Amino acid sequence: MQDKMIARAKELLRDGAVNRVLGWKTGEFVYDITPAVFTSAEELDRDFVFDAFTAANLSKYLVKESKKEGKVLAFLKPCDSYSFQQLIKEHRVDRENVYIVGIPCEGKVDIEALKARGISGITAIEETADAVTVKTVYDEDITVAKQDVLFERCVNCKSKKVVICDEMLGENGEIVDSDRFDAVAKLEAMTPDERFAFWQNELSRCIRCNACRNVCPACTCEKCVFDNVNSGVEHKVAANSFEESLFHIIRAYHVAGRCTDCGECSRVCPQHIPLHLLNRKFIKDMNELYGEYQAGADTETRPPLVNFSMDDCEPSIVYQRGGNA
Amino acid sequence: MYQLSLDNLQNFFRQIAAHEKLYIPTDKDNVAVYAEYAEGMQLTQKLNTNRSAKDFFFPQTENLYDLRMNGKNLEIEDTREACEDFVVFGVRACDVRSFAILDKVFLADPVDSYYKNRREHGTVVSLACTRPEETCFCQSFGIDAAAPEGDAACWIADGSLYIKANTEKGETLLSYVADLLTESDGSAVAAQQEKTRQLLAKLPLANTDFEGMKKTDLMAHFKSPKWAGLSEACLGCGTCTFVCPTCQCYDIREFDTGSCVKKFRCWDSCMYSDFTLMAHGNSRNSQLERFRQRFMHKLVYFPDNNDGVFGCVGCGRCLAKCPISMNIVKVEKALEVQDA
Amino acid sequence: MTKETLIPLLGVVTDIRADTPDVKTFRVEAPNGGKVFEHIPGQCAMLSIPGAGEGMFSITSSPTNKEFMEFSIKKCGKLTSWLHQMEVGQEIAIRGPYGNGFPVDTEFQGKDLLFIAGGIGLAPLHSVINYCRDNRDKYGKIDIVYGSRSMDDLVDYKEIIDEWCAEDGIDVYLTIDRAQEGWDGHVGFVPNYVKELGFDTNKTAVICGPPIMIKFTLAGLVELGFDKTQVYTTMELRMKCGVGKCGRCNIGDKYVCKDGPVFRCDQLAEMPDEY
Numbered sequence: 001m002q003d004k005m006i007a008r009a010k011e012l013l014r015d016g017a018v019n020r021v022l023g024w025k026t027g028e029f030v031y032d033i034t035p036a037v038f039t040s041a042e043e044l045d046r047d048f049v050f051d052a053f054t055a056a057n058l059s060k061y062l063v064k065e066s067k068k069e070g071k072v073l074a075f076l077k078p079c080d081s082y083s084f085q086q087l088i089k090e091h092r093v094d095r096e097n098v099y100i101v102g103i104p105c106e107g108k109v110d111i112e113a114l115k116a117r118g119i120s121g122i123t124a125i126e127e128t129a130d131a132v133t134v135k136t137v138y139d140e141d142i143t144v145a146k147q148d149v150l151f152e153r154c155v156n157c158k159s160k161k162v163v164i165c166d167e168m169l170g171e172n173g174e175i176v177d178s179d180r181f182d183a184v185a186k187l188e189a190m191t192p193d194e195r196f197a198f199w200q201n202e203l204s205r206c207i208r209c210n211a212c213r214n215v216c217p218a219c220t221c222e223k224c225v226f227d228n229v230n231s232g233v234e235h236k237v238a239a240n241s242f243e244e245s246l247f248h249i250i251r252a253y254h255v256a257g258r259c260t261d262c263g264e265c266s267r268v269c270p271q272h273i274p275l276h277l278l279n280r281k282f283i284k285d286m287n288e289l290y291g292e293y294q295a296g297a298d299t300e301t302r303p304p305l306v307n308f309s310m311d312d313c314e315p316s317i318v319y320q321r322g323g324n325a
Numbered sequence: 326m327y328q329l330s331l332d333n334l335q336n337f338f339r340q341i342a343a344h345e346k347l348y349i350p351t352d353k354d355n356v357a358v359y360a361e362y363a364e365g366m367q368l369t370q371k372l373n374t375n376r377s378a379k380d381f382f383f384p385q386t387e388n389l390y391d392l393r394m395n396g397k398n399l400e401i402e403d404t405r406e407a408c409e410d411f412v413v414f415g416v417r418a419c420d421v422r423s424f425a426i427l428d429k430v431f432l433a434d435p436v437d438s439y440y441k442n443r444r445e446h447g448t449v450v451s452l453a454c455t456r457p458e459e460t461c462f463c464q465s466f467g468i469d470a471a472a473p474e475g476d477a478a479c480w481i482a483d484g485s486l487y488i489k490a491n492t493e494k495g496e497t498l499l500s501y502v503a504d505l506l507t508e509s510d511g512s513a514v515a516a517q518q519e520k521t522r523q524l525l526a527k528l529p530l531a532n533t534d535f536e537g538m539k540k541t542d543l544m545a546h547f548k549s550p551k552w553a554g555l556s557e558a559c560l561g562c563g564t565c566t567f568v569c570p571t572c573q574c575y576d577i578r579e580f581d582t583g584s585c586v587k588k589f590r591c592w593d594s595c596m597y598s599d600f601t602l603m604a605h606g607n608s609r610n611s612q613l614e615r616f617r618q619r620f621m622h623k624l625v626y627f628p629d630n631n632d633g634v635f636g637c638v639g640c641g642r643c644l645a646k647c648p649i650s651m652n653i654v655k656v657e658k659a660l661e662v663q664d665a
Numbered sequence: 666m667t668k669e670t671l672i673p674l675l676g677v678v679t680d681i682r683a684d685t686p687d688v689k690t691f692r693v694e695a696p697n698g699g700k701v702f703e704h705i706p707g708q709c710a711m712l713s714i715p716g717a718g719e720g721m722f723s724i725t726s727s728p729t730n731k732e733f734m735e736f737s738i739k740k741c742g743k744l745t746s747w748l749h750q751m752e753v754g755q756e757i758a759i760r761g762p763y764g765n766g767f768p769v770d771t772e773f774q775g776k777d778l779l780f781i782a783g784g785i786g787l788a789p790l791h792s793v794i795n796y797c798r799d800n801r802d803k804y805g806k807i808d809i810v811y812g813s814r815s816m817d818d819l820v821d822y823k824e825i826i827d828e829w830c831a832e833d834g835i836d837v838y839l840t841i842d843r844a845q846e847g848w849d850g851h852v853g854f855v856p857n858y859v860k861e862l863g864f865d866t867n868k869t870a871v872i873c874g875p876p877i878m879i880k881f882t883l884a885g886l887v888e889l890g891f892d893k894t895q896v897y898t899t900m901e902l903r904m905k906c907g908v909g910k911c912g913r914c915n916i917g918d919k920y921v922c923k924d925g926p927v928f929r930c931d932q933l934a935e936m937p938d939e940y
Binding site for chain 2: 667668674714715754903911913915939
């Protein structure tokens, strides 16, 4: 796929259809890949990479890139395409300045999951369709099935379908049946005390680095309330071990109905906090209360939280669901 | 050098904990963290802790003093207290060296008494590495992962813990566990060091050389055209800063408890947009400038002011944690190419 | 416990003067009278009020004054607004002194001095000007060029007219940005006025004002033949600790709070342009 992408990017650059390419750049190891803008065939040949580790969602970069001179080519995976379409819906990107090539995705490998299996001192990783083989300085040669080391969001993939593109490279996939709400259901089955303890433990690890917010394609406010010194809630640190809940819960509320469940928040968290569970709980609730809705699936459907219908549940639903909701 | 069977490790911890608060790296929620030793707590098998060890001396947040206002009267209360003695066990060579770098900041005149207090009361027991990772590059800064510094240094080899005191504090620590220790000629340690050093030489970043940064002057690095490409994808988050054992920038803020205002300080990041924000403007408006500041500070400004010592110990946390995998090694390599 | 530089001392505001519509001068003494601490001209102090925050301000009084310190402060943010509404007798937290100050006992000695200020930029120069007046025999001729938006915005106008203008060996040149009734002095921006006046290049110059004014005035002085080694300025940057540790005011290998705020312009030319 990587070769096909480079070839297509070069064509589009040569034809003048685009003047730059947004993709992923190779790093020092196999897995340390950085989003990058390429402007020449030489750069593409030298640095462009697409493999099991090109996990970063590029959509958010298009907010800025689409405001620049000329058209940019963006390769979007299914997840990224939902985020991008949601950004169009919110008028955050200039669609006409982006040429989208959709690319299929079979899930991305989480290097942390590989390392959690005791693998370290990686010198090379080879990839086949279903597995990765890791070589280490300890003279090990370890083959692991991709399925066992995918990101959580890929294990529970919601869709392999690119929902918006100018052309597709390879075959587009389908929306898939996903077990992504199972973990939410598990949380819902807890008593309020258990659930509080769960989140207290998870969120107490937060170091308030803002990686989750800054990577989030739905967090595109020009000035975040948590960065505004005049807001009165701007804090760099918690007053107690659970105050971070405020930041994360407010953020989850603010992206409710706009979060496409791309999973970037959990992917980048240096403290391994399962932040996606907060957003997924909201998605599940909205699905149950207002009918199925997938943010980013199209540009027309009104999001449930800015829509009104006579069938909407009453605010009293909160009481009916009680402490276990 | 002394020796103790690993079967006795819990006794070793228990006896130290009977004298002073003891912190060891242990597994919690799938990552290694420093935790206060409790009966039965196991030492992690992971190479290093998720967060650095700087918290022990420069915590993410700490109270400085209290202010109380009553009409026109103001009361300033010095809330400092002498820190209890404590022991941190299992600190890796990179993190031990980070304390020396923090010392250069906080113990320089005027001395930061909050930091000094903790530093005076803390005993650092290092632990030699045996399984370095691909993200490790401590050797680029002259650090030997097989021979860590610290008040006392430890090695784990052939089912035994070997320990050697380097300072008076280290000797005190050994006295807590003297009955568990037997003398050793350290041959097992020497053999293991040899093995570790061979592994270190095979690491992908083994030949990363930062000294080249010193060949070019400050402004040439500052004006390098490479910064635009390097910072292009930077999200402006503080992950690199907060996992870094040597980043020491801080903010001073207030928290109103209702009965008093607590002045506290907390870690801050030069990557944040409000770091240099003032009432009438910002001296670094773009992420390029903020990104450049962080790396210039570690690789150029800090060595300029500290006898050539870089503000990095090669622990590799930022390499592993940056959401976009941009890091100090990539920056160094890019600048080196440009300046060659 | 050893002394901690981050913990402030108590000061009492014993006098408040309104200088301009948005600048007030506050006199601060120790609770039992006298100065809270000694300083040299050009140094700063961190003032704070619980709930309103903490900020770095130039000490505007001369160290030759042994009874009190003064601060001329423009109202522009949360803390300064609070300071502007407080009354005499208010206690505040104060720590310092911070920074290097002007080289009044070395480079400035025996020199003709040219002070150039714009708006509230007079505040940091006020201390050094009065210090030189009080040690008149150590310095040569003193020229002062001071401009502001309007007549009402000239800080310390009364002192300038009654004392500075009346003193031998001191020439004061005032200017305002736009003509106004009751003003028969010069009208125009400071950088242009400096060029018009065309000073001898044997002077040591000190500039303070908004960044844009400093930039153009320096360019003007260079045009007149001044070398950058003869020109000093004092900088303002966001600061928190005041002792070169918190990292906020780091530019190049300098910390403005510790290595500055006074810099010679040839030093500035070798530093990243991040101020």
